[in-house]
Amino acid sequence: MSPAADRHELLGLSGVTCGYASEAVLVDVDLAIHRGEFVGIVGPSGAGKTTALRVLAGSMRVAHGTVRRHPGLRMAYVPQVETINWSFPVTVRECVLMARVHGRRLPWASRAERAQVAAVLAQLDIGDLADRHIRELSGGQQQRVFIARALLGEPELLLMDEPTSGVDVRLRHEILHLLDDLNDHGLAIVLSTHDLNGIAAHLPRVVCLNRRVIGDGVPHDVLSTDVLERTYGASMEVLVHGGMPVVVDSFRRHAPHPHPHAHPHPHADADPHAEPHVHSEARP
Numbered sequence: 001m002s003p004a005a006d007r008h009e010l011l012g013l014s015g016v017t018c019g020y021a022s023e024a025v026l027v028d029v030d031l032a033i034h035r036g037e038f039v040g041i042v043g044p045s046g047a048g049k050t051t052a053l054r055v056l057a058g059s060m061r062v063a064h065g066t067v068r069r070h071p072g073l074r075m076a077y078v079p080q081v082e083t084i085n086w087s088f089p090v091t092v093r094e095c096v097l098m099a100r101v102h103g104r105r106l107p108w109a110s111r112a113e114r115a116q117v118a119a120v121l122a123q124l125d126i127g128d129l130a131d132r133h134i135r136e137l138s139g140g141q142q143q144r145v146f147i148a149r150a151l152l153g154e155p156e157l158l159l160m161d162e163p164t165s166g167v168d169v170r171l172r173h174e175i176l177h178l179l180d181d182l183n184d185h186g187l188a189i190v191l192s193t194h195d196l197n198g199i200a201a202h203l204p205r206v207v208c209l210n211r212r213v214i215g216d217g218v219p220h221d222v223l224s225t226d227v228l229e230r231t232y233g234a235s236m237e238v239l240v241h242g243g244m245p246v247v248v249d250s251f252r253r254h255a256p257h258p259h260p261h262a263h264p265h266p267h268a269d270a271d272p273h274a275e276p277h278v279h280s281e282a283r284p
């Protein structure tokens with residue numbers, strides 16, 4: 001749990017089953033999100049991560065079970081960057097301001113609203129991009145614009161769908177630091193990610209989802225071979241490096257025919273892609 005987290009529940013799902021048309025996507029899901037928590041939802045493609053975020057956000061009805069929401073809870077939902085039309089002709093400032101004025105035309109934005117937008121852009125370190133067209137932003141900058149829009153409502157809970165998909169390692173660190181900082185200041189965050197090592201292993205709580213909740217807890221407990229295999233239906237190894245779990249894809253191709261002139265190698269049977277260059281102890 002994050003230092004700022006406590007047991008005050010913001011949102012809770014009990015026995016939630018839901019889906020699209022007749023097919024259930026989530027089955028009997030129990031999940032409670034508390035004030036100040038930082039939670040990562042992981043699972044294979046199609047596991048229901050986005051669906052779970054939609055249920056938490058209240059934008060999807062459930063077929064069975066209950067959704068509890070703390071009265072007056074302020075939350076914001078940040079969709080995947082890829083799902084947005086970035087060629088829409090607005091600047092960063094206008095794009096963020098539009099979230100603030102809720103459909104009123106921009107010229108009528110008040111001085112206070114404009115000041116608030118400027119403050120949020122500065123907080124996210126994109127104040128100097130205010131007049132830039134949103135089309136001309138990098139993936140990390142686009143993500144900041146999204147977060148800026150979300151923060152304007154001063155949410156207590158931020159729901160984010162794959163905030164680091166498609167960004168390089170430096171931007172991933174940047175986004176993670178930014179989210180960590182917001183969480184330190186009391187914002188509860190629930191995000192989905194495909195990045196087990198770069199994101200999930202760094203979070204205080206990880207939920208492994210594949211239609212059902214397969215595991216829920218600290219990464220050290222949840223990122224285990226057993227839980228991951230049940231979540232992904234694929235075999236994975238988990239090593240520990242610097243006290244952190246490191247998940248290794250243990251996919252092996254069929255052994256190639258040995259080359260007649262090859263020198264014997266002590267690890268000839270190991271997949272080179274499956275061995276990170278770390279001195280690590282294996283975990284069960």
Ligand SMILES: Nc1ncnc2c1ncn2[C@@H]1O[C@H](COP(=O)(O)OP(=O)(O)OP(=O)(O)O)[C@@H](O)[C@H]1O
Pocket residue numbers: 020021025043044045046047048049050051052
């Ligand atoms: N609007 C929709 N209408 C019908 N089926 C949908 C809809 N959205 C998602 N699904 C289906 O629900 C299942 C879960 O989808 P969801 O988007 O929640 O998965 P996900 O875990 O977010 O996957 P990914 O990692 O690819 O984003 C998938 O089988 C998907 O095809």
Ligand SMILES: [Mg+2]
Pocket residue numbers: 049050051161
């Ligand atoms: Mg998704």
